[in-house]
Amino acid sequence: MRNIEIRKLKEVINLLLDHVIDSGSDSIALEEQFYWKVCDSEKYKMNNEPTELAVGDLFDDLDFVERVLHNKENVVAYTLTEVAPILAYVGEVASNRLAPQGG
Template identity: 35%
Template structure:
């Protein structure tokens, strides 16, 4: 199955989230957990086999990695999307939409 996502549609979704953040009463969000299971890319999209090579990810490490972009120490790379996705997934689990 192949799904084509239009760049403009993806941009709209991201902008909607940014606008929700802008009007939120929250100035910060707490990462009160750190470690999470990570499935390797080779196994992530193969639902017919159980993943065998689970690794650990760290929200704290992910955030520290992304801070290098925020602080201007490096430009954004594709892998930053993986890091921000882990943080957004955690925040979604915390039901932050009710706060936004």
């Protein structure tokens, strides 16, 4: 078992986002809306192949995440599950843009 040190994770995420911004990507167009995801009840059960996929919505995820900025009552840990697909999308798009420069 390993521990996730939240402060270190935050530092790494900030460094990575700073890198994307410093490389000229202050904004990334959200050109895809939907994505596949494994249902939460099956996600970590590696002894069984998932029986069904769910559909995530990046537009909805972004709406939920941005609500945190407008109302602090919307700050709940579960919102991190909506941040994760957005970060993955940003990483995928930014890495494609920045690949010619080494990432």
